[in-house]
Amino acid sequence: MTQCCGKIPTVEDVQAIKESIEKDGQKKRPKVSPQGNSFQGEIGEWVAAQVAVEQLNLRPEFYDPPRSSEKGIDLVYRDSQGKLVLIEAKNTEKSATAALGATKSYGKEGSIEWIEYHARLMCDPSSSRYSPDNAKIGEEILRVGAANVSYVIIHTNPSTLKTDTVKVR
Amino acid sequence: MPTTEQLLKGVDLFEQHVKAYDEEFRKRNKLPKNFDYRPYRWCSRDIVFSLLVVKHNRKGNYLEVDVCLISKPPQYVENSGARVALGFLLSESYKCGGSMEIVFTPNVEGGRVPAYICDLAIEMGIKLNYVPKGHISPFEARQLYLELAGFSKEAKERIMKLALEGTISPERICFLIMGGIWTLPEAESMILGSQHPERLLQSTSEPDERHLYLNDLMVASATILGGVLDRKLLKTELFEGGQIVESEDEESPLSIDFDQAYFAKIYRSETDLIIPWIDENKILTSGQQMVVLVRARSDSEIQKYFPKDMSSLKKLIAKYQNDTQTMIFYLIPRDFEDVSLATQSQIIAQLKKVGVYLMISPDNMASLNKEAIRRLETGRRTRQ
Numbered sequence: 001m002t003q004c005c006g007k008i009p010t011v012e013d014v015q016a017i018k019e020s021i022e023k024d025g026q027k028k029r030p031k032v033s034p035q036g037n038s039f040q041g042e043i044g045e046w047v048a049a050q051v052a053v054e055q056l057n058l059r060p061e062f063y064d065p066p067r068s069s070e071k072g073i074d075l076v077y078r079d080s081q082g083k084l085v086l087i088e089a090k091n092t093e094k095s096a097t098a099a100l101g102a103t104k105s106y107g108k109e110g111s112i113e114w115i116e117y118h119a120r121l122m123c124d125p126s127s128s129r130y131s132p133d134n135a136k137i138g139e140e141i142l143r144v145g146a147a148n149v150s151y152v153i154i155h156t157n158p159s160t161l162k163t164d165t166v167k168v169r
Numbered sequence: 170m171p172t173t174e175q176l177l178k179g180v181d182l183f184e185q186h187v188k189a190y191d192e193e194f195r196k197r198n199k200l201p202k203n204f205d206y207r208p209y210r211w212c213s214r215d216i217v218f219s220l221l222v223v224k225h226n227r228k229g230n231y232l233e234v235d236v237c238l239i240s241k242p243p244q245y246v247e248n249s250g251a252r253v254a255l256g257f258l259l260s261e262s263y264k265c266g267g268s269m270e271i272v273f274t275p276n277v278e279g280g281r282v283p284a285y286i287c288d289l290a291i292e293m294g295i296k297l298n299y300v301p302k303g304h305i306s307p308f309e310a311r312q313l314y315l316e317l318a319g320f321s322k323e324a325k326e327r328i329m330k331l332a333l334e335g336t337i338s339p340e341r342i343c344f345l346i347m348g349g350i351w352t353l354p355e356a357e358s359m360i361l362g363s364q365h366p367e368r369l370l371q372s373t374s375e376p377d378e379r380h381l382y383l384n385d386l387m388v389a390s391a392t393i394l395g396g397v398l399d400r401k402l403l404k405t406e407l408f409e410g411g412q413i414v415e416s417e418d419e420e421s422p423l424s425i426d427f428d429q430a431y432f433a434k435i436y437r438s439e440t441d442l443i444i445p446w447i448d449e450n451k452i453l454t455s456g457q458q459m460v461v462l463v464r465a466r467s468d469s470e471i472q473k474y475f476p477k478d479m480s481s482l483k484k485l486i487a488k489y490q491n492d493t494q495t496m497i498f499y500l501i502p503r504d505f506e507d508v509s510l511a512t513q514s515q516i517i518a519q520l521k522k523v524g525v526y527l528m529i530s531p532d533n534m535a536s537l538n539k540e541a542i543r544r545l546e547t548g549r550r551t552r553q
Contacts, residue, residue: 004213004253011191013210014184017217021180070241105292117292124291126300128171128284 044091045074048154051163052077056152058085062133071109072129073118076137084140085150086115091158100153110153110168115146171238171278171285179220179238182276183208186222186236203265206235211253216242219254225265229272232262237277239285251289252317259314260347263340266552269310273303293317311340318343321426324357327366336367341552345370350547354425354434355396358463361429363388372549389541390465390534395434397532398461398500399425401445402436428488431481434461444498446528451496460489461498467534468507475516482525497525503533 009017045065052058058077061084066072075087088100088110100109106117121129122138141149153166171179186208194201201207203225211219222236237258239250262269273282280303290297290309293316297309305313315325331337342360345351351359351370360366368374369389374381402423422439435458442453453459462485464471464478482499489495499520505513506529520527 004211004218006209006211006257008190008208009187009210010195011184011187014180014187017210017220018180018184020217021177067241071243071247121288121291124287126282126284126287126297127291128288 043158044089044154044156047091047156047163048075048087048089051154051165052085052087052152056085056165058087061137063137064131064134066129072121073115079150083150084137084144085152088151088153090153090155092155093157093159095155110151112146115141115149115151119146171283175278176238179236179276183220183222183236183238208236209257211257216240216244218242218250219257221254221257223258223261225267226272229270230267231270231272232258232265232267234258234271234273235276237273237283237286239283241285248285248289248292251283251285254283255286255289255313256317256347259310259317259340260344262310263314263344264552269307269314269340271305271310275303277303314343315339318346319353320360321357323429324360327360331367337370342370344551345548348551350544350551351392352396352399354399354427355392357427358392358395358432358434359388361427362392362432369545370548372545385545386538386541387465389545390537391432391463393537393540393544394465394500394502394530394532395461395463397530398434398445398463398528402438402442428460428485431485432463433485434463435459436461444496444526444528446500446530447498447526449526451526453496457494457496458489459496459498460485461500461528463500465534465537466501466504468504471501471505471508471516472512475519479519479523482520483523486523486525498528499525500528500530502530502537505529 049060052075053060056077058079061076061078063073063076065074073086074089077085077087079085090100106113108114118129119138119141121127122131122134123142124130125135147169149169151168153168154163155166156163186206190201190206190208193199193205204227206222206224208220208222210217211221217240219240220236220238221234224233224235225231226233237254239254241248241250258271259269262271273280277283280301282297282300282303282305286305287297287300290313293313295309295312295316297305299306315328320328328337328339328342332339342356346353346356356370359369363369368381369385374385376382423442424437426435426437427433428435436453437458438453438455440455444451444453444459462478462482464474466474478499482497486497489497505516505527508516517527
């Protein structure tokens, strides 16, 4: 990002950008890579949703997840006691915790500050993450405190298709 | 979140602007004025961060944004697209000479402040009051600019003090950093390490005012010497096809602080780093700290002022001795090689005795001064 460069584009540049957007629209799936990509992310979330319901006995909550290429809380569930469980789906050859990304100001994904930041985004009507359902969840996270909300990583290895669950909190 | 329809509409409008720009300026070999619409694309490698079309609205004295498409590339930190876009909009707003107010036309997400910019403002803890109206007020813009530049708490306090005294505006300092004239650690070195940073940052001293100018030049050269070390440490080298290649857009995870009492730089790394420009192989291990006393001195100055530097080094050792992991370095330019061999040996022996490592930069004073003059001259040409 530090080397991000700005220029006045030519018509050809814009054509190339448009083509890449159209290609994305046609859902041409990229290859699976060890670093992960949005396609893998979608598979990871699909697997995580299954694991959450079938193995962890969690109940899904009304929640609008971020777009596949965006960062944020992937899935929101409730446990048998009605407590919120935030789920991070990972589909990568890296270990579950090594695959966690970071923000400039709020540390790694899953940290208390990171969850609070995303809860604030979900509550703020000006934010891209706002929706009435998300606002309810965001308010609940802020009310009970991010430290008191469970955060679980459901990790799938794309080569072996083995799934493991890491409870961060 | 912008809808797919808004995104596609925005790209079409961007294309129209590019075609209009081609017709009006590129084909006629003319340059646009600030009040003409100008399309920009911001990329790193083949990743598009943002597509923007802006012009300075002369009547309202604000920056008008007609297209503002922002991406959130998953490979980069959160809100990286918004950082790039907002950094450009604020710098352009300053460059055009407006009030720093930014106004988004109805073509941008229906006339509101883009949602991704709001996400970034929330991340930075800044409240935007006119989101539905599509305005970022001059006050909010200044707050965003200062936060985006990433100054430390001490530097921000000093900047606000200077602004209250009316000597320099915060947005000018941010513009010098965003414009690449000074890096953030360099600007912090000047703001915290100099008595009159406003003179350096505004390039107010003329060469005719000999004493003031030479003083500014000395501080600027020391700042640049520290900056050269920053860049050397930040640079990441990758192996590709058996060859070492420098990565264009990856930097070592390094934190850079500044000790204003001694004009010393403090580095902490999250990964192991090879320490450059010293006689032996040393590695700055993850979590370890290194303190570098930066002294831009010519050969004669090295000889004359070494006892003074030695006393500063001893104070630095005393200050940081609680942490046994801390390594202390004495950074000087290549002019050291012009010092007589006997004096060189004496200096090296004295440094060894107190456990300080001698670090010799590949730059000499002539090149540091040349670069300092270039930067001061460039600063003089930017908006005051």
